[in-house]
Amino acid sequence: MRFAVLGAGSWGTALAIQLAQNNPTILWGRDPQKMASMAAVGCNRFYLPQHPFPDYLSVESDLQRAIDASEAVLVVCPSHAFGDILNQIKPLLGNRPVAWASKGFEPGTGRFLHEVAADILGKDVPTALITGPSFAKDVAAGKPTLVAVASEHPEFAQKVASALHTDTFRVYLSDDIIGAELGGAVKNVLALATGIADGMQLGDNTRAALITRGMAEMMRLGQALGSRPETLMGLSGLGDLVLTSTGDLSRNRRMGLALGQGKTIEQAKQDIGQVVEGIGTTDEVLRLARRHAVDMPITEHVWKVVHGEMTTEQALSALMGRDIRPEF
Numbered sequence: 170m171r172f173a174v175l176g177a178g179s180w181g182t183a184l185a186i187q188l189a190q191n192n193p194t195i196l197w198g199r200d201p202q203k204m205a206s207m208a209a210v211g212c213n214r215f216y217l218p219q220h221p222f223p224d225y226l227s228v229e230s231d232l233q234r235a236i237d238a239s240e241a242v243l244v245v246c247p248s249h250a251f252g253d254i255l256n257q258i259k260p261l262l263g264n265r266p267v268a269w270a271s272k273g274f275e276p277g278t279g280r281f282l283h284e285v286a287a288d289i290l291g292k293d294v295p296t297a298l299i300t301g302p303s304f305a306k307d308v309a310a311g312k313p314t315l316v317a318v319a320s321e322h323p324e325f326a327q328k329v330a331s332a333l334h335t336d337t338f339r340v341y342l343s344d345d346i347i348g349a350e351l352g353g354a355v356k357n358v359l360a361l362a363t364g365i366a367d368g369m370q371l372g373d374n375t376r377a378a379l380i381t382r383g384m385a386e387m388m389r390l391g392q393a394l395g396s397r398p399e400t401l402m403g404l405s406g407l408g409d410l411v412l413t414s415t416g417d418l419s420r421n422r423r424m425g426l427a428l429g430q431g432k433t434i435e436q437a438k439q440d441i442g443q444v445v446e447g448i449g450t451t452d453e454v455l456r457l458a459r460r461h462a463v464d465m466p467i468t469e470h471v472w473k474v475v476h477g478e479m480t481t482e483q484a485l486s487a488l489m490g491r492d493i494r495p496e497f
């Protein structure tokens with residue numbers, strides 16, 4: 170299946186490089202100058218400079234042309250732009266199916282991206298999402314990676330999986346869309362938490378505690394929202410949580426490290442220079458937790474730090490000062 174990948178940041182580029190190993194692939198980006206420069210030098214020098222484009226990868230800045238030349242669309246923009254992009258492509262799609270690999274929620278509403286997609290595209294368009302522990306740089310470098318494709322449309326899910334599958338990239342299938350999206354979003358908030366702790370040099374015990382109790386928060390919210398526990402224990406949840414809480418390629422972890430070292434969010438954003446989904450996702454996870462009366466103390470304290478209501482030291486002492494209670 171021939172994909173148009175919409176979003177020429179690090180993840181869109183890495184997925185386009187991956188797809189182009191099996192099929193001709195088009196990488197669309199919104200900035201014509203950047204796309205022309207990528208075409209001229211044969212790599213994405215802005216986001217993944219070390220990884221040359223394979224022969225079957227072409228770049229495009231005209232949305233209509235990118236979609237016309239494809240059989241399916243893969244959206245890989247930051248979650249805050251997801252609704253906008255779907256509105257733009259809706260009249261251009263024809264009967265093409267749509268996948269996405271963005272992680273997060275619609276800002277301001279706490280709606281999952283699959284809810285946004287169903288609302289904008291309608292229920293008849295086959296959709297699927299790609300998630301799991303997958304740093305763009307490692308995928309582009311061909312390091313062995315396993316992801317999950319979640320969909321209610323088994324035929325399309327199988328086609329997405331086959332289009333991506335190579336001897337270094339393996340895809341598992343799932344029909345638990347809520348679990349897959351929830352895991353990929355909540356882990357970004359928890360990567361901020363573990364990053365903050367590591368930035369404060371709190372040590373390995375603290376990091377392990379945050380991952381484990383963070384996982385408990387994710388499972389509680391998942392139960393309230395109707396996801397399956399095994400999805401959250403799988404690649405989409407625990408897998409991605411371990412990756413981003415411990416791997417220094419994670420932008421969310423790096424943001425946390427900076428906050429733990431006393432830098433401001435603005436300073437850290439500038440240093441990182443790429444999307445840090447966890448900052449906005451913290452608002453939406455907390456919104457969902459409150460709506461469903463789910464206790465998420467780590468998330469709540471990350472929110473307080475991000476919004477300047479507590480210092481990192483105050484958040485630590487509030488979390489450590491909670492009453493004795495059963496573990497489960």
Ligand SMILES: NC(=O)C1=CN([C@@H]2O[C@H](COP(=O)(O)OP(=O)(O)OC[C@H]3O[C@@H](n4cnc5c(N)ncnc54)[C@H](OP(=O)(O)O)[C@@H]3O)[C@@H](O)[C@H]2O)C=CC1
Pocket residue numbers: 176177178179180181198199200203216245246247248250253254270271272273303304305306442443444446
């Ligand atoms: N990087 C990774 O390893 C992974 C990322 N993801 C997820 O993928 C999504 C994209 O992240 P990633 O590629 O890493 O982000 P980057 O920061 O690397 O790139 C963001 C890209 O999105 C583009 N963009 C920003 N706003 C808009 C908009 N309004 N309309 C169209 N394009 C827009 C930017 O364009 P411009 O350059 O013109 O500003 C840029 O090409 C996120 O949800 C992230 O969580 C998931 C798994 C792995």
Ligand SMILES: O=C(CO)COP(=O)(O)O
Pocket residue numbers: 272301302303304305357360409412413418419420421422444445446
């Ligand atoms: O989602 C990711 C890897 O699976 C990327 O994580 P960051 O957005 O924290 O870099």
